[in-house]
Amino acid sequence: MVVSDQYSKKPHLAVLPSPGMGHIIPLLELSKRLVIHHGFHVSFLVITTEASAAQNQLLRSPTLPPDLHVIDLPPADVSHLITDDTLVLTHLCLIVRESLKPLRSILTQLDRPKALIIDPFTTEAFDVCRDLSIPVYSFFTPSTSLLAFSLYLPTLDREVEGEFVDMPEPVQVPGCTPMRTEDLLDQVRNRKNEEYKWFLYHVSRLKMATGIFANSWEDLEPVSLRALKQTRFFQDMPIPPVHSVGPLIKETEPLTESDKEIMTWLHKQPCESVLFVSLGSGGTLSTEQLTELASGLEMSQQRFVLVARRPTDASASAAFFNVGSDVNDPAAYLPEGFTKRTEGVGLVVPSWAAQVAVLRHRSTGGFLSHCGWNSSLESIVHGVPMIAWPLYTEQRMNATMLAEEVGVAMKPVARGGERVIGKEEIERVVRLVMEGEKGKVMRRRVKELQESARNALNHGGSSYDSLSLVAESWKDELAHEVLEM
CATH class of the missing domain: 3.40.50.2000 (Glycogen Phosphorylase B;)
Incomplete structure (x- = not known):
């Protein structure tokens, strides 16, 4: 040594x-x-x-x-x-x-x-x-x-x-x-x-x-x-x-066969038309929340790549120590018929995806993110506005800052007193970010910071x-x- x-x-x-x-x-x-x-x-x-x-x-x-x-x-x-x-x-x-x-x-x-x-x-x-x-x-x-x-x-x-x-x-x-x-x-x-x-x-x-x-x-x-x-x-x-x-972020990463399939699918989509949904290296949703998220994505009729992880009602950080080893079949826990009904519009990937490669792709136009600091920086560096979905640690602080101070994210809101964000709210926010005026303003702002990051x-x-x-x-x-x- x-x-x-x-x-x-x-x-x-x-x-x-x-x-x-x-x-x-x-x-x-x-x-x-x-x-x-x-x-x-x-x-x-x-x-x-x-x-x-x-x-x-x-x-x-x-x-x-x-x-x-x-x-x-x-x-x-x-x-x-x-x-x-x-x-x-x-x-x-x-x-x-x-x-x-x-x-x-x-x-x-x-x-x-x-x-x-x-x-x-x-x-x-x-x-x-x-x-x-x-x-x-x-x-x-x-x-x-x-x-x-x-x-x-x-x-x-x-x-x-x-x-x-x-x-x-x-x-x-x-x-x-x-x-x-x-x-x-x-x-x-x-x-x-x-x-x-x-x-x-x-x-x-x-x-x-x-x-x-x-x-x-x-x-x-x-x-x-x-x-x-x-x-x-x-x-x-x-x-x-x-x-x-x-911002110091991962610049390159090896592509698995699954990642190459994602890239092939993205190549066929229009510029900035795809919402990338990934909740970080360790984040998991409850069974009820994952069902609402999938339903909201389907209702929005927007193109998406969903990185799916087996839900758990125990802890939002349940996957922290087994990142990349959670082999699973999304058909076992996503709403029945979801992958079939969204075929061609959405792509479901189990457990893990090459995040930087997806964010860098010209077809990616939005990022539903847990707002971990690495993911937030990666999104900004690649000029992609965010839907802020914080799960644990300091992610709520990041989400508020990115939405209210920096102006590159939008936060969905649960109905009064409820812990689960409903499918209607998810549909609304996805549409706003991907095709609404709010999304256009956020996209302009994140492109400014993208250039600023490069210069720094x-x-x-x-x-x-x-x-x-x-x-x-x-x-x-x-x-x-x-x-x-």
């Missing part, structure tokens, strides 16, 4: 994501940019415990650049810690804690990289790296709005009694847009459970980072980025420098320059160390 002589002349970094495609993908894309655009050698440390099929496929791609080395951490035994009732974040954090026990030895074998880049839930690395004198940077994988909230949470925790969801007014993060309590992420809705304690623990440690990378750019989240850099509260904290380096990442753009600034500082420090030897 020691870095070989052929890389000794290149500055060496290590990157450590937590499990889950929402964490793996953006940190892998950051690693690629550091290798390709900035001349680094990167060791990508992978937590293998309960790794999903989709994660394994992604990290074994033959297209990874030569100077990006994927290093598997030894699997950890968590069977005695996790039960069927363990919530998803607690589950993830226990896997991370147990998997990082050999981290000190691994970093030592790697000859102590110049820096370690972690994500929000691998903060145990701070303690190891402090002893090894390795600076740690945090790549905050969700939105910058959630970053600002997370940095404010320890203060909120000290000052507010009772539950945040019971507060009479929206949460006012200093310098940011007020946040409705009903949009708060799941992990802070019950301060008595383990998920809240884990989330508070990790975000409280963000201040220990040497710097924070944000997967966003100035035109997308100007308010929260300005607040982090200029508001007195964050200056007095103080927080580490925040570097906006996004190009040489001389704000995100490119932001990453370059940090990369050059690492190289300067390395050169100084060599001179002192």
Whole structure:
């Protein structure tokens, strides 16, 4: 595992994501940019415990650049810690804690990289790296709005009694847009459970980072980025420098035979006429809600690609740890006769689809999305307006921001007091986005941000320059160390 002589002349970094495609993908894309655009050698440390099929496929791609080395951490035994009732974040954090026990030895074998880049839930690395004198940077994988909230949470925790969801007014993060309590992420809705304690623990440690990378750019989240850099509260904290380096999304992915069939079908459809329906790598619907969604799609008479996953009434995040391995027959759970009645207009795909390839296709004109941050960025980068269908974690916050602040999404509304969104509302929103005036306004706005995103990442753009600034500082420090030897 020691870095070989052929890389000794290149500055060496290590990157450590937590499990889950929402964490793996953006940190892998950051690693690629550091290798390709900035001349680094990167060791990508992978937590293998309960790794999903989709994660394994992604990290074994033959297209990874030569100077990006994927290093598997030894699997950890968590069977005695996790039960069927363990919530998803607690589950993830226990896997991370147990998997990082050999981290000190691994970093030592790697000859102590110049820096370690972690994500929000691998903060145990701070303690190891402090002893090894390795600076740690945090790549905050969700939105910058959630970053600002997370940095404010320890203060909120000290000052507010009772539950945040019971507060009479929206949460006012200093310098940011007020946040409705009903949009708060799941992990802070019950301060008595383990998920809240884990989330508070990790975000409280963000201040220990040497710097924070944000997967966003100035035109997308100007308010929260300005607040982090200029508001007195964050200056007095103080927080580490925040570097906006996004949008970093998956640029390519291998196509399976099923994906190729989707592409063939899309080739035959008119430009921007197809609604892509996919609720993320881990999202699932209840049986009743999936029935209403399918019925609403059928009633709308719009073309669609539906990525179908077996419904469950247990948890919206039920598929989080088995992404890509949920083999199923949609005919067993979709409304009887649905695939037959929508044949030619719709295409049903079980479990998983090459999302970037579909969003990039000229025939895709809308995206019914769970509003995970990766999916939201992918939709914007490819100029596709969204129907916001949040399921868990911070997705409600993202959905509200994308609809009300950014102007690239529309949220369907459940009838008063009901948890299920009815088929009539789904039909209405699908028609509005795909052929209505509201959809045209959203499409124009998302095309503007598509161009803005491209400019930000190009040489001389704000995100490119932001990453370059940090990369050059690492190289300067390395050169100084060599001179002192």
